[in-house]
Amino acid sequence: MRTVWIIARREFRRYFTSPVGYLVLFLYLFILGLIVNNSLQQAYAFSVFQGAPPPGADIVIGPMLTLLVFSIPALTMRLLAEEQASGTLELLLTAPVRDWELVVGKWLGAFLFVVVLLALTLIYPLALHLLTEPGLDWGPVISGYLGLLLVSAALLALGVAVSALFRSQVAAFVVTLALFLFLWMISSLASAGSPSEGVLRYLDFGHHFYTSFFRGVIDLQGVVYYLSVTAFGLFVGTVIIESRRWRG
Amino acid sequence: MIKARGLTKYYGRRLAIDHLTFEAHKGEIVGFLGPNGAGKTTTMRILTGYMPPSDGDAWVAGYHVVDESLEVRRRVGYLPENVALYDDMTVWDYLRFMGQLRQVPDLDERIAEVLERVNLLERSESFIGSLSRGMRQRVGLAQAILHRPEVLILDEPTMGLDPAQRVEVRDLIREIGQEHTVMLSTHILSEAQELCDRVLIINEGRILAEDTPEELELRLRGAQRVRLQVSGPASAAELQTRLAALPGVLQVHAADAQHLEVELAPDAGRDLRPVLARAVLDAGYDLHEMCTVSLSLEDIFLQLIREEGASDQEAAAAEPSATTEAASSHPASEADEEA
Numbered sequence: 001m002r003t004v005w006i007i008a009r010r011e012f013r014r015y016f017t018s019p020v021g022y023l024v025l026f027l028y029l030f031i032l033g034l035i036v037n038n039s040l041q042q043a044y045a046f047s048v049f050q051g052a053p054p055p056g057a058d059i060v061i062g063p064m065l066t067l068l069v070f071s072i073p074a075l076t077m078r079l080l081a082e083e084q085a086s087g088t089l090e091l092l093l094t095a096p097v098r099d100w101e102l103v104v105g106k107w108l109g110a111f112l113f114v115v116v117l118l119a120l121t122l123i124y125p126l127a128l129h130l131l132t133e134p135g136l137d138w139g140p141v142i143s144g145y146l147g148l149l150l151v152s153a154a155l156l157a158l159g160v161a162v163s164a165l166f167r168s169q170v171a172a173f174v175v176t177l178a179l180f181l182f183l184w185m186i187s188s189l190a191s192a193g194s195p196s197e198g199v200l201r202y203l204d205f206g207h208h209f210y211t212s213f214f215r216g217v218i219d220l221q222g223v224v225y226y227l228s229v230t231a232f233g234l235f236v237g238t239v240i241i242e243s244r245r246w247r248g
Numbered sequence: 249m250i251k252a253r254g255l256t257k258y259y260g261r262r263l264a265i266d267h268l269t270f271e272a273h274k275g276e277i278v279g280f281l282g283p284n285g286a287g288k289t290t291t292m293r294i295l296t297g298y299m300p301p302s303d304g305d306a307w308v309a310g311y312h313v314v315d316e317s318l319e320v321r322r323r324v325g326y327l328p329e330n331v332a333l334y335d336d337m338t339v340w341d342y343l344r345f346m347g348q349l350r351q352v353p354d355l356d357e358r359i360a361e362v363l364e365r366v367n368l369l370e371r372s373e374s375f376i377g378s379l380s381r382g383m384r385q386r387v388g389l390a391q392a393i394l395h396r397p398e399v400l401i402l403d404e405p406t407m408g409l410d411p412a413q414r415v416e417v418r419d420l421i422r423e424i425g426q427e428h429t430v431m432l433s434t435h436i437l438s439e440a441q442e443l444c445d446r447v448l449i450i451n452e453g454r455i456l457a458e459d460t461p462e463e464l465e466l467r468l469r470g471a472q473r474v475r476l477q478v479s480g481p482a483s484a485a486e487l488q489t490r491l492a493a494l495p496g497v498l499q500v501h502a503a504d505a506q507h508l509e510v511e512l513a514p515d516a517g518r519d520l521r522p523v524l525a526r527a528v529l530d531a532g533y534d535l536h537e538m539c540t541v542s543l544s545l546e547d548i549f550l551q552l553i554r555e556e557g558a559s560d561q562e563a564a565a566a567e568p569s570a571t572t573e574a575a576s577s578h579p580a581s582e583a584d585e586e587a
Binding site for chain 1: 299318324328346349391
């Protein structure tokens with residue numbers, strides 16, 4: 001675990017010494033701010049003219065998952081692809097580092113960065129809490145953020161696995177994004193009532209989020225789903241690194 | 249310290265190294281000499297635990313490179329061919345990172361010590377990306393010796409350096425070699441001769457010869473070639489036959505009407521150049537120029553490959569059951585044990 005932590009810490013710090021980290025932070029917070037601002041104006045109009053209740057945390061948490069789907073490929077693309085392209089992987093793999101420690105360390109570093117990113121977005125629910133009367137229901141906020149953390153863990157693990165597959169960061173980015181969009185749309189592939197619908201819906205990572213965590217429910221099935229996708233991604237990443245050794 | 253038995257590696261269907269057997273002992277600097285693509289890097293990557301061999305076994309510091317890979321990696325310092333480093337880290341941070349991964353005790357003191365040794369202490373806060381090629385090489389070396397490894401494996405440690413830097417790095421390797429077992433690869437003959445206690449010549453994945461540098465040099469000097477520029481009453485072709493008749497002369501080859509190339513026997517025992525000069529003059533020719541053509545690395549390989557071909561045939565004819573035992577104990581001529 002010590003090795004994992006050393007690698008994670010370095011990876012986490014690298015986000016703050018390279019433009020990618022700042023760019024993702026800036027864009028994420030900026031676009032989220034625009035969306036929240038827009039929703040607030042609408043909600044204000046509704047409540048003034050039609051007496052609708054004040055907006056809940058959903059106007060913040062709703063768009064956050066979508067933004068993560070586009071941000072995470074940018075965070076994971078370089079993790080292993082860059083090491084392979086520059087050849088630094090060779091030094092890491094000839095140090096006493098197990099393959100899984102490397103993969104998990106990379107993933108953990110990126111996860112910590114996402115934790116920081118999500119923590120920064122808390123200003124929006126806080127602002128909402130101060131702007132509305134009688135304030136925010138914090139239940140859905142807590143479950144929503146827990147859900148976002150779980151989704152991030154899973155998506156990051158898949159991103160790390162894809163990054164292990166490529167030497168080119170651009171290729172890693174494109175394939176990761178395509179994979180996310182595929183998993184995001186997968187349940188719409190099924191025609192209603194068909195036997196495959198249940199399976200496809202289960203594989204859809206958005207589905208687990210929006211039907212439970214987003215609504216203030218912590219669903220065990222969702223937790224298991226995200227944790228198993230995380231484990232799967234890390235396992236596949238490790239296997240790919242291991243196979244690199246065999247292929248040379 | 250390093251023991252390899254029948255190491256073989258295939259990349260797909262391409263054979264990269266073919267049954268390599270060799271040893272390196274404690275406190276010894278062993279050189280891998282061969283052209284690019286000979287299998288040097290592959291061999292080193294196997295020894296450092298980066299990748300497993302397709303066949304055969306190797307032990308480093310007493311541990312098996314595949315079964316006890318982690319133990320091997322703890323005891324090996326490695327400088328890869330292209331010294332890939334993290335450009336966005338400072339020298340100090342980079343060494344801290346590698347030192348932490350290798351669990352080096354009293355890390356900060358050790359880093360200062362190592363940087364002092366590679367003469368980079370004043371650049372410790374520089375970003376690696378801003379360093380010159382020679383400095384990067386030294387950072388790579390610092391990283392390799394940071395954890396006081398028992399075995400040091402250096403892949404082309406002086407490649408891409410200017411002559412001054414080359415001397416610097418060589419001095420450093422020689423110094424390190426007094427305490428560690430060092431295995432280095434190079435395609436520069438003089439470097440191998442200068443640095444190594446023993447040299448393995450490798451080509452197309454096979455060890456062609458294993459020699460001490462002295463013996464290697466002897467072999468080189470043996471195959472001396474001399475170029476003559478002459479002019480005279482007749483064409484040089486006539487002189488050719490006269491020179492070829494001299495004792496110690498193996499072959500005379502006429503490059504054109506004025507130039508002759510003379511190959512001298514390895515064991516002539518004395519310098520034959522004055523004899524050649526006199527023979528030219530006695531024949532009524534003028535001698536304009538005489539120079540020794542030193543054998544290039546390529547020539548040596550060609551020669552060794554030829555020798556290998558011949559010895560293979562001999563071995564097949566005389567001793568069909570050649571064993572693969574301890575090639576290193578016969579430093580003399582053909583150490584290549586594969587019949």
